[in-house]
Amino acid sequence: MEPMKNLLLALTLLPTLGFAHDYTVGDLHIQHPWTRATAPTATTAAGYLAITNKGTTEETLTAATLQGAGHTMLHHTQTEGGVAKMVHMGSGIAIPAGSTVTLQPGSFHIMAMQLAAPYKAGDSIPGTLTFANAGDVKVDFIVKPLGTQPDAEAETEHHQHNHH
Ligand SMILES: [Cu+2]
DSSP states (O other), X not given: OOHHHHHHHHHHHHHHHTTTOEEEETTEEEEEXXXXXXXXXXXXXXXXEEEEEOSSSOEEEEEEEETTEEEEEEEEEEEXXXXXXXXXXXXXXXXXXXXXXXXXXXXXXXXXXXXXXXXXXXOXXXXXXXXXTTEEEEEEEEXXXXXXXXXXXXXXXXXXXXXX
């Protein structure tokens, strides 16, 4: 396929697939908030995204919400002696000046608990990110199919960039 056709195809697909949605607030660039579809009986989900701090002072993600979750917390998955456990980030997740922090499976995540109803693949879940300096930022979490792996995610982003 010719490059121009590839580009047009990519642009046509964007709204449908919900890829590469991002938000810029001051010096913060928030990329691709997503979560996974949940099983019918599940009451928890995890929210993921990448945050780039282009400023010169440290920023902190202090809280987040996902619609339909009765309670949310910021967590970090840590593995000790082969056992993974989730640590509550009580003072938030720091985003140092000039760096990107990625919330992803096996690492930092937004733990959404007490789900009122399952998250379905293809849905978009409104949410809020609260930053110490930038305040509240409204975002949409794209719901990916159950079992989506971070590698698949990286692959998608990689292909996306090839078109620009
Ligand atoms: Cu967790």
